[in-house]
Amino acid sequence: MDAKRMNHYKYLLLQHKESHEDIVDDMETLSLGENDTPGASELSSYDNHPAEIASELFDVEHQLGLKRLEEHEIKEIDHALEKIKNGTYGTCENCGKEIDPKRLELLPHARYCIDCAREFDVRRTEIKEDRQKYRPSEEHLIQSSDLNDSLRGEQFNDLMEYGSSDTHQDRGGKIVQ
Ligand SMILES: [Zn+2]
Secondary structure, X not given: OOHHHHHHHHHHHHHHHHHHHHHHHHHHHOOOOOOOOOOHHHHHOOOOOXXXXXXHHHHHHHHHHHHHHHHHHHHHHHHHHHHHHHOXXXXXXXXXXXXXXXXXXXXXXXXXXXXXXXHHOOOHHHHHHHHHHOOHHHHOOOXXXXXXXXXXXXXXXXXXXXXXXXXXXXXXXXXXX
16 A cells, blocks of 8 residues: 555544544543443332333433444554554455455454455444445445544444434433433
């Protein structure tokens, strides 16, 4: 990979890292730690509407899940930045083949080529990105400036698997006590 492309991906990685760190900072500002169990006291409040309690518990689950996801992403980005430093960026950590530039554009911290990522099935978010990549309508629309949003969208889809119908905007605004 030439220096120009390497710099491009480094820029993407740093951008992504910053946005992930912002999100984690926001969460920490809201004092939503791993050990907190906000909402647990609500369990004894049988007067509350059950659906309401369930909804609040889901909120907590989502917040914690999101924070773990964000922290994981930051680690992966740091790992990719290390690879840029030692010159191994852009090659698959399993088979050593070059990772498709389109894949790196969507997922600059990808460790594996598409084939290996599929084979391993260990990196759920990478697999998701693979799927996204094969959506033709999106493939042509993605620009560098849109990357953060498109990746956040992917993370949000992860959260949806926890079972909530929360909107993106709920993420930082609502504290459950
Ligand atoms: Zn590979």
